[in-house]
Amino acid sequence: MSAGTLGAGPPVDPSRSDRAMALLPFRTRAPLYWRSLVFVALACLSLVGLEGFRQWTARENRIEAIYRETANLAGSLSQQATNSLQITDAVLRDIADRYGDGSALDDDARQRLRAAMVGRTASFPLLQGLFIMDEHGDPVVTSVPDPQPRFNYSDRAYFDYHRGHAEISLHIGEAVLSKTSGNWIITVTRRLNKPDGSFNGVVLASISLDFFKRFYDGFDVGERGVITLVRGDGRILMRKPFEEATLGKSMLNGPVFRDLLPRGPTGNAETVSSIDGIRRFLSFRRVEDFPLVIIVALSTDEALASWRAATWQGMGTAIALSLFLAYLGLAMARQARQRDRAEQAVTASEASYRLLAENASDLVLKLDADGQPTYASPSCADILGYEPGPFVTLPYGGLVHPDDLPRLLAIMKAVAKNGHGSATTRVRHRKGHYIWLETSLRYIPAERGFIAAARDVSERRAVEDRLAATSRALDERRHRIDLIGRMAQRLPCCRDIREFSVTVECFVPQILPGVAGAFYLFTAGKGHLDRLAAWGDTAALMPAGFEAEDCWALRRGQGHIVGTDGAELVCSHHGSQPRPYACLPLVAQEKTAGLLYLQTAVDPADRDMNMLVETISLALVNLQLREDLREQSIRDALTGLFNRRYLEEAIELEIARAGRDNTPLSVLMIDADHFKRLNDSFGHEAGDHVLAEIGRLLAAQFRAGDIACRYGGEEFTVILPGAGQADARRRAEQLRAAVAGHAFVHQDRDIGQVTLSIGVATLPEDGDTADALLTSGDKALYAAKQAGRNRVVARVAAAA
Known part of the structure; x- marks a missing residue:
C-alpha cells in the first residue's frame, strides 16, 4: 500500500x-448527545466524589495522627508520673525505716532524722515537704519549720484511711490545700505500725501541684485541650488548664471511667467532657503500679481546623473544575446532537x-x-x-x-x-x-x-488528558501520603536516634523519589549539627556537620528555599553542591531539634511536604523527650551522679558480668565526715554545694566504665568493675586525697577542709551478692569512722 x-x-x-x-x-443506538451528557455528568460526579473521598480519607488520617500524638504524650506523662511516685515511695520507705516505731527517737535521733528529711526534700524538686505523724495526728518530725501553733492532721482523709486499714502500702490522697504552706498539694502516705502491728501514725510526702503544672505547661494541647491526672476513684488531682474549681471533681460518670477504662488500660475515643461539655479527641492510659489515670485530649474544633480549611479549598476547586467540564460537555453534547441529526439525515x-x-x-x-x-x-x-x-x-x-x-x-x-x-x-x-x-x-x-x-474533538481530548494527569497526580499523592503514614507509625517506635535515622533514610527517598538529601541532628548545648543520614547521588558531597549559624533556615526559624535563579542567599554549609535546594528546620513544641536538607525546590504551601516535616519533627522531639525523662529518672539532681535506684540495678548486672567473665569487682562506700556539723555551721545551701563538689570530684577521679552514685544524704557509692582490693584501695586513697586537698568555698566563705571516710569491699572475698557486698562496704566504712575518719578501710568482713 x-x-x-x-x-x-x-x-x-x-x-x-x-x-x-x-x-x-x-444500527439503532443511543444518540451521541445523550451519551455525551451522561459521560460529562459521570466525569463531574467522579471528580467531586474523588475529592470528597480524598478529603474524608485525609480526615481519617488526621484523626489517626491525633490519637497517635495524644497516646504518645499520655505514655510519656504516665512514665513521668510513675517515676515521680517511685521516687516518692522510695523516700517514704527510707524515712519510715529510719523512724522505726519511734521508741528510740531522742533529740539527737530526731535531729538526724529531720536532717535526712530535709536532704531528701532538697534532692527531689517534686517534694514540698515530709512529715511523720503519731497515732493522734500530731507531727513528730517534719522537713519544714514547725508551725506555731502546731497543726493536727487527724481530720485529713488520708489519716482516717490509714487508721482504718492495716496495710502499709502507698496511698495517694486527694488534691488539698496544705495546712503548712497554704499551697495546693497531693498527699502520698504510708502507715506506721507499732511492734504489735497496731496503728502508730503516718509518714507523708506532699507533692506540690506546681511541679505537675510546670511540667504539663511544657506541652501544647491548644487553647481548649486538656491534660488530666485522675486518681483511680475518678477524683481529679491535676488538670491543665489549671483551675482550683476542678480539683477533686469526680469523673466516675464521665465516658472515660464509665465506658472506656472497663475495656482496657489504654485507649482513645471522641467524647464530650463531663467537666466542661467540650467535645474532644482523647487518649488515656493507666499509670503502671499506681491507681492513677492520665488523660490527654485535644478539642475536635481545634484539631480539625486545618482539615476543614483544606476541605473547603479542595471541594471548591473540584466543584469549579466540574462546572468547567460541564460547560465543555454541553458544548460537546450540542455538537453530538448535530452529528446524530446529520447521520439520520444521511x-x-x-x-x-x-x-x-x-x-x-x-x-x-x-x-x-x-x-x-x-x-x-x-x-x-x-x-x-x-x-x-x-x-x-x-x-x-x-x-x-x-x-x-x-x-x-x-x-x-x-x-x-x-x-x-x-x-x-x-x-x-x-x-x-x-x-x-x-x-x-x-x-x-x-x-x-x-x-x-x-x-x-481536540478540546475533549485535552480535557481527558488533563483528567488523566489529575488522576495520576492523585494516585501519586495517595501513595506519598501512605508512605508518610507508614513512616509516622514507625518513628515513635524507634528505641534510639540511630534507629530513628535509619527509618528516615529508608522512607524519605521513597516519599521524594530521585531527590537527594540528608538528616541533621542538633548536638545538645553546642549549636552544632551532625549528619546522621544521607541519600541520593550527591550524598557524599554533603557535609558531615556544620554550625547552626551557617544555615539561614536555622537563623530565621523557618524553611529556606534556594532556586536556580540566584535570587536567594546560599547557606554556608551548602558549598558548591547542586541547586536548587531547601533547608527545612525540624521544629515541634517550640524546640528546634534538627534539619531536613533536600536538593530540590520546595513549595511552602505543599501540604504533603509540610506533613512530612511535621511528622519527623514531632517524632524526633518525642524521642528526645523520652530519653530526657529516662536520664532524669536515674540521675541525682544535686550531684549529677547516678541515684540509688540505678545503683541497685547496676550492681546486680556488674556482679553477674564479673561472675561470667571471672573478673574482680570492688565497691567503695563513701561518707562525708562531720557533715551535720558543716550544715549547722554554714547552712544547708552550703552543704548542698559541698555535696555537688564531691560529686564533681567523684566523676573526675574515676574511669568511664566505673559507676559513681549518690547513695543518700552525704553517702556515696562507687562500683569498680575489674578492680581488685589493692587497686580499689589505691583509687580510694586518690579520691580521699583529692577531696581533702580541695578548697571548698561557698559565697566567698571558706568552708574549710572536708574529708571522706571510705570503706572498700571486694567480690568475692567480702560477699558474692549485692546485699552482702554493700553490707561489707558499710562495715568497712563504719570501721573507718571509728578509727578517726579521713581514711580508707578494707576487709572488715574477714576481720570480723
Whole structure:
C-alpha cells in the first residue's frame, strides 16, 4: 500500500467515481448527545466524589495522627508520673525505716532524722515537704519549720484511711490545700505500725501541684485541650488548664471511667467532657503500679481546623473544575446532537445527504478503496483549513500522524469486513499543527469505498488528558501520603536516634523519589549539627556537620528555599553542591531539634511536604523527650551522679558480668565526715554545694566504665568493675586525697577542709551478692569512722 493508502479492497471502477453515494442505515443506538451528557455528568460526579473521598480519607488520617500524638504524650506523662511516685515511695520507705516505731527517737535521733528529711526534700524538686505523724495526728518530725501553733492532721482523709486499714502500702490522697504552706498539694502516705502491728501514725510526702503544672505547661494541647491526672476513684488531682474549681471533681460518670477504662488500660475515643461539655479527641492510659489515670485530649474544633480549611479549598476547586467540564460537555453534547441529526439525515436519501453534508459542522468524506478522498464537505475549511477542492487531491494518509496511521489502517480493514467502525486519530491542519478527529466509518459495498463523518474533538481530548494527569497526580499523592503514614507509625517506635535515622533514610527517598538529601541532628548545648543520614547521588558531597549559624533556615526559624535563579542567599554549609535546594528546620513544641536538607525546590504551601516535616519533627522531639525523662529518672539532681535506684540495678548486672567473665569487682562506700556539723555551721545551701563538689570530684577521679552514685544524704557509692582490693584501695586513697586537698568555698566563705571516710569491699572475698557486698562496704566504712575518719578501710568482713 502506498503512503496515501488507508485501506485495501477490490479495484475501483473509474466509471463509478461520480456515482451518487448509496448509504446503508446505521444500527439503532443511543444518540451521541445523550451519551455525551451522561459521560460529562459521570466525569463531574467522579471528580467531586474523588475529592470528597480524598478529603474524608485525609480526615481519617488526621484523626489517626491525633490519637497517635495524644497516646504518645499520655505514655510519656504516665512514665513521668510513675517515676515521680517511685521516687516518692522510695523516700517514704527510707524515712519510715529510719523512724522505726519511734521508741528510740531522742533529740539527737530526731535531729538526724529531720536532717535526712530535709536532704531528701532538697534532692527531689517534686517534694514540698515530709512529715511523720503519731497515732493522734500530731507531727513528730517534719522537713519544714514547725508551725506555731502546731497543726493536727487527724481530720485529713488520708489519716482516717490509714487508721482504718492495716496495710502499709502507698496511698495517694486527694488534691488539698496544705495546712503548712497554704499551697495546693497531693498527699502520698504510708502507715506506721507499732511492734504489735497496731496503728502508730503516718509518714507523708506532699507533692506540690506546681511541679505537675510546670511540667504539663511544657506541652501544647491548644487553647481548649486538656491534660488530666485522675486518681483511680475518678477524683481529679491535676488538670491543665489549671483551675482550683476542678480539683477533686469526680469523673466516675464521665465516658472515660464509665465506658472506656472497663475495656482496657489504654485507649482513645471522641467524647464530650463531663467537666466542661467540650467535645474532644482523647487518649488515656493507666499509670503502671499506681491507681492513677492520665488523660490527654485535644478539642475536635481545634484539631480539625486545618482539615476543614483544606476541605473547603479542595471541594471548591473540584466543584469549579466540574462546572468547567460541564460547560465543555454541553458544548460537546450540542455538537453530538448535530452529528446524530446529520447521520439520520444521511440515511434518508442522496439529496438529503448532500444537503446535510454541505451544511454540517462535521467533516463528511467519501473515500475510495485506496483511502483517497473523492468528496469533502465544506466544513473541511473550518476543521482542517483546506478548501474541499484542493483537499481531495491530497493523499489523506500523509495527513494522519505517523503514530496513528497503522491503527487507522487496521480499523479500516476491519470496517471493510464488518461494515462500520470508528477511529480517533490526529490529522495535520493546513497550518501544520495536529488536531484530534473522531471519525465514524461505514463501508459501502456497492461503491467499494467508505463514508466518513469526522468531528474535531481536540478540546475533549485535552480535557481527558488533563483528567488523566489529575488522576495520576492523585494516585501519586495517595501513595506519598501512605508512605508518610507508614513512616509516622514507625518513628515513635524507634528505641534510639540511630534507629530513628535509619527509618528516615529508608522512607524519605521513597516519599521524594530521585531527590537527594540528608538528616541533621542538633548536638545538645553546642549549636552544632551532625549528619546522621544521607541519600541520593550527591550524598557524599554533603557535609558531615556544620554550625547552626551557617544555615539561614536555622537563623530565621523557618524553611529556606534556594532556586536556580540566584535570587536567594546560599547557606554556608551548602558549598558548591547542586541547586536548587531547601533547608527545612525540624521544629515541634517550640524546640528546634534538627534539619531536613533536600536538593530540590520546595513549595511552602505543599501540604504533603509540610506533613512530612511535621511528622519527623514531632517524632524526633518525642524521642528526645523520652530519653530526657529516662536520664532524669536515674540521675541525682544535686550531684549529677547516678541515684540509688540505678545503683541497685547496676550492681546486680556488674556482679553477674564479673561472675561470667571471672573478673574482680570492688565497691567503695563513701561518707562525708562531720557533715551535720558543716550544715549547722554554714547552712544547708552550703552543704548542698559541698555535696555537688564531691560529686564533681567523684566523676573526675574515676574511669568511664566505673559507676559513681549518690547513695543518700552525704553517702556515696562507687562500683569498680575489674578492680581488685589493692587497686580499689589505691583509687580510694586518690579520691580521699583529692577531696581533702580541695578548697571548698561557698559565697566567698571558706568552708574549710572536708574529708571522706571510705570503706572498700571486694567480690568475692567480702560477699558474692549485692546485699552482702554493700553490707561489707558499710562495715568497712563504719570501721573507718571509728578509727578517726579521713581514711580508707578494707576487709572488715574477714576481720570480723
